[in-house]
Amino acid sequence: MKIGVDGMGGDYAPQVVIEAVNSIKGEFDIVVVGNEKALKNELKNAEIVHAEEVIEMEEEPQKAIKKKNSSIGIGIALEKEEKIDAFISAGNTGAYVMFSVLELGRIENVRRPALGVFFPGKNGYTFVLDVGANVESKVEDMVDFGIMGSMCVEGLIEKKNPTVGLLSIGEEEIKGSYFNKEIFNLMKEKLPNFYGNIEGHKILDNVVDVLVCDGFVGNVLLKFGESVVDTVWWAMKEGIKKGKIFAKLGGILLQKHIKKELGRLRYQKYGGAILLGVKGVNIICHGRSDAETIRNAIYTAEKYVKKRINKKIEENLKRRKNGKNNLF
């Protein structure tokens, strides 16, 4: 197995990528795509594929897609040519998703690929999708997201028959928009492990394994949630600053510890957002990813390949198309 990593993507590239790759102990090979000069001195035990260009973080995907010689462009091309089995980047999400969908193509019966993220909470993880691959989704797409999410959770967390919830503004079936009610009904019919509606304040209780929402809401949620954690951290530091001597002392003793706990909530055990529905294994990490996050993404990609999750998605969507609702 060969896992490709974008050497140039993210705010702290190539340093964090080098650190991550050098720390990997797996029974697979790593290919780092990026500027050879910037990579070759420090990188150990990894093949380098040179890429002349870099897609900047703020570049418009429509423009970026023309940069075929960028690290993302070459990485996705290597994946298409089956020279690597997966490709990971902490770079420009929009460009990465566009490259993946256009170059790799969609798995049979997938109308819309989706981005999913494991939300850490009080009782483990909930895989939330779509967090922004689409701005407009149809009722049927949302059911597909439920199926793709289930396969992903089953493979990566190794949980049999994961439950699927629908993000809504009330628990009862009748609550929510007309769009949501239609989805509710179709999910009830098509997904054997459909749990029902999940409200905003229940997401982090991890009541369900998979939570489906449209890409607009999911994207807002993901970004907002992250900023809430940041703001709490900031408020705490302000509190410590303003506090009396005991609070200050407490702060000094505790700061590192809290930071670690908040880090668990912020950065992902699973490394990043997983793009589901394309013919490839693609994980996009946060721009601010550290080496640990990228390492986690590499291991997640390895497991995704090993568990043949895309094959399962394909088979299950075909079954559903043929009128069979039970997933397997």
Next chain:
Amino acid sequence: MKIGVDGMGGDYAPQVVIEAVNSIKGEFDIVVVGNEKALKNELKNAEIVHAEEVIEMEEEPQKAIKKKNSSIGIGIALEKEEKIDAFISAGNTGAYVMFSVLELGRIENVRRPALGVFFPGKNGYTFVLDVGANVESKVEDMVDFGIMGSMCVEGLIEKKNPTVGLLSIGEEEIKGSYFNKEIFNLMKEKLPNFYGNIEGHKILDNVVDVLVCDGFVGNVLLKFGESVVDTVWWAMKEGIKKGKIFAKLGGILLQKHIKKELGRLRYQKYGGAILLGVKGVNIICHGRSDAETIRNAIYTAEKYVKKRINKKIEENLKRRKNGKNNLF
């Protein structure tokens, strides 16, 4: 001026209401609506209007609306009869909104009332609406929300010409759903202080004074945000528990302090969600509100009445209907 308060609404009623009302020092009278027996012994300096029934927190609004003798039903009726100038409750939000809209009616030219909440962040407050009065909104409604929100911020925070943002998934005009693009264009045309799109992670930076989103997204955000704060607090306590002796000591010294800071993020200086667009001054507090939150809601209601915010909303919507876009 007379401010009405629901004596029976919320998880800690009537105790927190009694405590809040007893602590009020304002140049206005307070009317508490609720079970006379439960209230009369402890309540000082407030008139009591007896209500035989209580609407439970989990009751379906459609059923609850029949309880005309409930504390919410009687409170809204008193407001309608102009015996009180405002009515505050920490009870069942759905029932409260339904009672308000049906009994008090809408301000002229308001098609949809909206619920707004001040989100505390790093740089003050952003008034976010709609947070759940509607499940489906039209493009024009969203512009109205922007106008109503501006009047509310101008009156309550006393900030001239507040800026209005639109919640979206990218900063550029072209980003977001078709629905959002239409809103963007109409806001640009109709709102002189339109700032543009705001992404999820920018909400708590308080870049804009008013942030407009549809009731579905707003409701999910509000509930999710609260749960993130709770989860961070939980994670910290877990961290302290698991920590070594120094972390534990730090935790003990700091716990109270952090709790206070998190409280600032969780509970509101302004007391609750403000229902805009009805012929009345109506604030719904969180079910878990403490006495301080309810006291803040009472002072917010007083200011809202004093500043004649509803009159301003009415005048500005009329101006807009007559083709004048400048707010005043």
